[in-house]
Amino acid sequence: MKGRVAALALASPLALILLAFLLVPIGTIVVVSFFDYDSVRMFPAFVWTNYEELLLSPITWKTYLQTLWFAAVTWAICLAIGFTVAYFLAFHVHSALMQTVLFLICTIPFWTSNVIRMISWIPFLGRNGILNSALLSMGAIDRPLEFLLFSDFAVVLAYVHLYALFMVVPIFNSMVRIDRSLVEAARDAGASEWQVLRNVIIPLARPGIAIGSILVVAVVMGDFVTVRLMSGGQSASVGLMMVNAMSLLQYPAAAANAVVLLVVVLLMIAAMLRVVDIRKEL
């Protein structure tokens, strides 16, 4: 009995915080998503029009597909980079000190704000930017490359730059926990480097890969600043749709979109967790 009280007492602070700052706001969003609205105000009601207008509009589907595409491309590139960097740190750098130093170097970009790191790409990639000027003066191109900025390329580049570390950290964390004797045993049993990687390291690094994937996908799905700045306002994302709706005081429409996005992201995460049981493998 005493144990139960203590357990409840220990769990209650977090439970209360989650209740107040997670469940109540999400509940509010769900409630508001059924409200009706005009050009300046919203009215308590229970209508499905917000969902109907959202789900029956081809723009919504297009935007969701576009966002999913951004998420998929970013995820794939982040995974490739994240896995390689983590693998190098965990298996090719032998001293623990050096590992820590190199790992800290990876985090240095995070000392400046997201927005600044993103904006600094703009003068670099622009028509008369540093990259184009350099390529022109080297004679590699005879006219500026315009796809570099205000394009899907620029958006994905910024995403990868911003979020690759989200992939490095958990994968690295999983890899350093791998018992080295397993790798040795595999080698002794005659496995090639490739076989070690495929049959030992990747399966054991799966929880890290899953956590990194969840982080990257969740962040990209909800983003709007990167898309707006790097596409020069020419691309859409689900987040931007919501911002646009809110800026026109169409809160219920934005709330409905938020609920749909939440469901989509939760489904994606559920799918990932079906592939990898994080808790079992940690």
Added chain:
Amino acid sequence: MVETKAGKSKGIARRKLLGGVAGAALGSGAVTGFPTIWAQNIRNVVLRQFGTGVSNQNAIAEKCKEDLGITLQMTALDSDAVTQRAVTQPNSYDIADIEYWICKKVFPAGVLQPMDVSKIRLFDKIVPIFTTGKLTPTSTIAQGTAPNTVGFVDGPGSTRFASAPTQWFTMIPTIYNADTLGIRPDLVGRPIRNWKDIMDPAFRGKTSILNIPSIGIMDAAMICESAGVIRYGDKGNMTRAEIDKTIDFLIQAKRAGQFRAFWKTFDESVNLMASGEVVIQSMWSPAVTAVRSRGIPCVYQPLEEGYRAWGGGLALAKHLRGLQLDAAYEYINWYLSGWVGAYLNRQGYYSAVLETARQHMTADEWGYWMEGKPAQGEIKNPQGQVMERAGAVRDGGSFEQRMGAVACWNAVMDEDRYMVQKWNQFIAS
């Protein structure tokens, strides 16, 4: 304690006395210039002003404190946030600094109160665009949400806009201007005369328009009409068919790669132009100045079809009463009395009462900013930075030439919701 009491009774006595005097003065028609009724108490009043335009200018708040003793707490927000807050948090502000098209949305929500024009000393001197809608008796009223169409309501408690001037004025104009396209004269390589020139294939991938639906659609309308794609009944209040046609035209241009980017904030437009990413785009007048101040040539090009105009004003919150309301009227009267007008004119905006503003400007400043005359000496902004050197002439010329050639005002349409859906489709396409 004793002192406060004494102060109060004195205030009341003054009020009674002045009431009598004011009555007499009204009779004789010499209303202007009587001493401030609440002068003693007003010094302690705080007015919370929020909005887009002049609320960005702390110098006005400082001068107001100095001259009247009223403390203005300024909060600057973008126009979307202003609309939201004006409607949803009506007790969080005392004075709303909003644009006329925002007024059309916000006033009917019953969160603002109209002003009694008899308490505004210089009401008769306000530029007639805001009262009758006509700059000169012969001019025609432009399309869109022209300020005079939302300038008056029927009575003190009314939220219905009156079709002709009444005693109840919704907003005191603060700043207004005539917008057009900005160009890089060194990079366009040909004269620019019409709005449709932005769609010239020669500028493929080097143009931009602004991505604020309610304003962007007006620029788009100017472009479409100029290109002969469509002839609008009223650009400021399009039908669904007109919206469809306009957006289809934009989508085609976007697919063909005509646009480099769409901008949403002032600094984005400056950077696009200054970096040479675009050579012709929608622009606001201070952005042109900002590009030029970097030593990069930039012209605010007058176009044959005319300008797209915008304007903002100060409106009173519904909850204002008593001393605070009196202080607000005092502030507004001070606002029109000249110093602020000159301060705003010197930034390239226009102000509500030109006559008093002129008294606070030099002849050269007045000639350059308002009369389209070549500058005699250096023209400086209110911060003392040199804006133009001797010989410079303002793009577009005089006040009458610019404000007299307004084709439409920023507007909010009856089909607003549909327009925004279509605009989002354009951005997503």
